[in-house]
Amino acid sequence: MGLGCTCMITLQLACVGLVTLTIVQSLLFLVLAVSWRIHKEPPPLETNTYCVTCDDIRQSHPYTEKEHLIDAWRQIHNDSVCCGPTRRVMELRIRKEMKKRYVENGQANPSQLVGESFIPDCEWYGMKTPTAKLVGVVDSVPSDIVQGHSKLRWNKNGHTRTANKCIHLELEGEIFIKRPGYYIVSSTLIVNTTGTNNTTQIFGHNFNLLSHRYGTTSVLMHRQKSIKESDNVIFTSFISAAFKLYVNDRISISVSDPNYLANDSSNDHFTAYYTYDMS
CATH class of the missing domain: 2.60.120.40 (Jelly Rolls)
Structure with missing residues (x-):
């Protein structure tokens, strides 16, 4: 009778150990899966990030500081899309819009317009x-x-x-x-x-x-x-x-x-x- 009780206790401890091991393995697998996903995929965009086509903010003169900034904003998965801080992207986009409306109409200096x-x-x-x-x-x-x-x-x-x-x-x-x-x-x-x-x-x-x-x-x-x-x-x-x-x-x-x-x-x-x- 004593031997039977000992066997039952040993069996219960073995089951508990097996369950614990399974839980630990599952947690490790989950951590590895999340780490792999973060490593493989780009992080989500911040809420203050705005994406446009790069042509919407590209200026007509290349090799400027702004052009290097635009290149740094290009997305790896789609290099025609640029994502950057909302305020800066908006400034460049509106600057291009104003330049298009003034300079391309033959009026190079808007501050001198009458x-x-x-x-x-x-x-x-x-x-x-x-x-x-x-x-x-x-x-x-x-x-x-x-x-x-x-x-x-x-x-x-x-x-x-x-x-x-x-x-x-x-x-x-x-x-x-x-x-x-x-x-x-x-x-x-x-x-x-x-x-x-x-x-x-x-x-x-x-x-x-x-x-x-x-x-x-x-x-x-x-x-x-x-x-x-x-x-x-x-x-x-x-x-x-x-x-x-x-x-x-x-x-x-x-x-x-x-x-x-x-x-x-x-x-x-x-x-x-x-x-x-x-x-």
């Missing part, structure tokens, strides 16, 4: 891209964002155009955004100080935002030029950049002295052009 336009009037019909192009300053009202500035109001007729969820609020002098995304925003003003009784030493040119999403106001772009009383000059003030705008955002242009601007000049523009949305 009457810049992203889209010719003949291309507006049938357009599906949210776009607003306000042309000609008619008057101004005190800015509620920048103290001492005047917010410009634009001609609602003439060359002014809006399309697809970009709305011109003519009484407010604003562009009302109804589709979220990255927009190329620009403004060109022809400033004429000739024959004026100048009391302003600095001419300021601002791009302002009233954010519905955050309930805040801010200046997103600013350019200023020193003006002396002895100056009799005409110059172009140009600002342009790309921003992420949200539904019901309102954007506007303000200046430190609207008296330097001609009334309803076709050379004065305020443009917002939708590019894409990565959300």
